[in-house]
Amino acid sequence: MKLSVLGCYSATPRAFTNPTAQVLEMKGHLFLIDCGEGTQIQLRKQKLKFARIKHIFISHLHGDHFFGLPGLISTFQLLGREAELHIYGPKGIKEAMLLLLKLGSAYTAFPLYFHELTSVKSEIVFEDEKLSVSTIPLKHRIYTNGFLFKEKLGERTLNIDAVKKYGIDTCYFQNIKNGKDAPTSKGEIIANSLLTLEPPRPKSYAFCSDTAFNEAIADAIKGIQVLYHEATFLEKHKSLAAKTGHSTALQAANIAKLAGAETLILGHYSTRYDNLELFREEAKQVFDNVELADDGKSFNF
Amino acid sequence: MKLSVLGCYSATPRAFTNPTAQVLEMKGHLFLIDCGEGTQIQLRKQKLKFARIKHIFISHLHGDHFFGLPGLISTFQLLGREAELHIYGPKGIKEAMLLLLKLGSAYTAFPLYFHELTSVKSEIVFEDEKLSVSTIPLKHRIYTNGFLFKEKLGERTLNIDAVKKYGIDTCYFQNIKNGKDAPTSKGEIIANSLLTLEPPRPKSYAFCSDTAFNEAIADAIKGIQVLYHEATFLEKHKSLAAKTGHSTALQAANIAKLAGAETLILGHYSTRYDNLELFREEAKQVFDNVELADDGKSFNF
Numbered sequence: 001m002k003l004s005v006l007g008c009y010s011a012t013p014r015a016f017t018n019p020t021a022q023v024l025e026m027k028g029h030l031f032l033i034d035c036g037e038g039t040q041i042q043l044r045k046q047k048l049k050f051a052r053i054k055h056i057f058i059s060h061l062h063g064d065h066f067f068g069l070p071g072l073i074s075t076f077q078l079l080g081r082e083a084e085l086h087i088y089g090p091k092g093i094k095e096a097m098l099l100l101l102k103l104g105s106a107y108t109a110f111p112l113y114f115h116e117l118t119s120v121k122s123e124i125v126f127e128d129e130k131l132s133v134s135t136i137p138l139k140h141r142i143y144t145n146g147f148l149f150k151e152k153l154g155e156r157t158l159n160i161d162a163v164k165k166y167g168i169d170t171c172y173f174q175n176i177k178n179g180k181d182a183p184t185s186k187g188e189i190i191a192n193s194l195l196t197l198e199p200p201r202p203k204s205y206a207f208c209s210d211t212a213f214n215e216a217i218a219d220a221i222k223g224i225q226v227l228y229h230e231a232t233f234l235e236k237h238k239s240l241a242a243k244t245g246h247s248t249a250l251q252a253a254n255i256a257k258l259a260g261a262e263t264l265i266l267g268h269y270s271t272r273y274d275n276l277e278l279f280r281e282e283a284k285q286v287f288d289n290v291e292l293a294d295d296g297k298s299f300n301f
Numbered sequence: 302m303k304l305s306v307l308g309c310y311s312a313t314p315r316a317f318t319n320p321t322a323q324v325l326e327m328k329g330h331l332f333l334i335d336c337g338e339g340t341q342i343q344l345r346k347q348k349l350k351f352a353r354i355k356h357i358f359i360s361h362l363h364g365d366h367f368f369g370l371p372g373l374i375s376t377f378q379l380l381g382r383e384a385e386l387h388i389y390g391p392k393g394i395k396e397a398m399l400l401l402l403k404l405g406s407a408y409t410a411f412p413l414y415f416h417e418l419t420s421v422k423s424e425i426v427f428e429d430e431k432l433s434v435s436t437i438p439l440k441h442r443i444y445t446n447g448f449l450f451k452e453k454l455g456e457r458t459l460n461i462d463a464v465k466k467y468g469i470d471t472c473y474f475q476n477i478k479n480g481k482d483a484p485t486s487k488g489e490i491i492a493n494s495l496l497t498l499e500p501p502r503p504k505s506y507a508f509c510s511d512t513a514f515n516e517a518i519a520d521a522i523k524g525i526q527v528l529y530h531e532a533t534f535l536e537k538h539k540s541l542a543a544k545t546g547h548s549t550a551l552q553a554a555n556i557a558k559l560a561g562a563e564t565l566i567l568g569h570y571s572t573r574y575d576n577l578e579l580f581r582e583e584a585k586q587v588f589d590n591v592e593l594a595d596d597g598k599s600f601n602f
Contacts, residue, residue, distance in 0.1 A: 012376040015345045037372040038339050044316045061404040063375040067368075071338040074364040075313040092404045099400060103362040103393045105443050142406050 001026050001203045001301045006042035008267035008293040010232050011064055013037050017271060018295045019064035023048055024205055026149055027130040032056045033207050039068035040075050050079060055126060058089030060144035070100040081110045088125045090143050091116040117145055122220055136220050138211035140245040146208035148221055156196035166190050209268045213251035218258035226301055227261040230268035231279050253283035267293035302327050302504045302602045307343035309568035309594040311533050312365055314338050318572060319596045320365035324349055325506055327450055328431040333357045334508050340369035341376050351380060356427060359390030361445035371401040382411040389426045391444050392417040418446055423521055437521050439512035441546040447509035449522055457497035467491050510569045514552035519559035527602055528562040531569035532580050554584035568594035
């Protein structure tokens, strides 16, 4: 699982800071999460392959989270894309994108699907054999969802040491992988659990931006491995956070603690702060494993 | 008159090239012409004052010429703008911008006026005491206008040497500036033309992008001082230029020659070419004074 942060600053893009966008690599997928203005440039700078992006998740329809989307869709078209593109976002996103394309007579030759979201309860929006993506209802000034990416529990794998020890013939290996027991050369049946290893622990990532402090998030992501939670402000601007539907670094850390997260990544900083380390220090008061997002930074988990 | 090129490459923004946007300073105005994705970042990099932009001219509704507009309008709002903003562009631009703002519940507190263009003939779209801006109908795949910015002929100015020579009393200076003749101390009447200087030659700038080769442009801008004409391709890709409604460097130079322009600035290059000097060389075959636009470059005239 790899997270590439394309942009992690709030509000308006500036000369050296970008609005929200990130790419999550999970089980062969390249998921794009939010798409602020300039996202396609950030994708190029980080040498992420446009063609591998097949699913785009938009949290909400404030400009700093989706104004890069029309340009990205147009660029997909210019690049001769043929693969399907799925866009998940609040109701209205389809009308807006299709209107912008129509104005330029720039229809897409590739299949473009919009999955418009309206539910205020968590729902699965994408699922395949290996993972699922579900919404995390957030509290912001307008309808907003976070997204929870969860690998599914894999299959048990062949325990090479065990099959050797029991002298199991290789012809039974596929059966064992499929969950069956297997006989030794002497006809003794060995239980599958003795011949296989536990599947690796499924990885999980929760993206929560933009949101006011909301304990319900912690319930929705209990036991999460990696939590990206917005921290637009520091505690000294707590009232401003409440007023604008944003969180402080301390509040983000409290959600991580309540959820039992392994790692907390902070982002969506207001550009009023020069020193991002203050965010880490504040969060560390209640949660130890804090990382700071930054444009161009990537994390491997 | 100063032209600041924010972006001058065609199609999709890349890591180090920007789509079309430029700022023209003329008679105290800061006119923004086109607004591709990332324009607000380029404005910041070039330290151009957002608040001084009161008129935005959009040539056509292909993404690389206006996908930076919703973000810029939102940023004006975030910056607490109070001044009027006027946007001139093809019909449809108002619906699109207002829809994007509405989706984010991001209404503007400043007066925002759209002047939607539909005419296929040249028309004056903005005028004040000192200058006028009119459209230049262009031939492209969709409805497109160039823009002609023309200073008006100023008033004749007092010729200090002449009034001294004739011994004209200072109390007549305002009258002379207002076009009147004036008496010497001996009562002899001196003609105004002998006491004043010609006004400076009005400056003019024509923005022509995107467009196929079209001689009618030259007629519309006869005697232009500075012509920015797109040159998406070189002559070796002439058929591609014709097919896509674009021009070659040689064609741009022919328009400059036909119009009797003083200076030709080339831009809107396809990113397929590594060496921009080839554009200059090609244009110089028929027109001598050729400049190459580049992102971040500015020109004083």
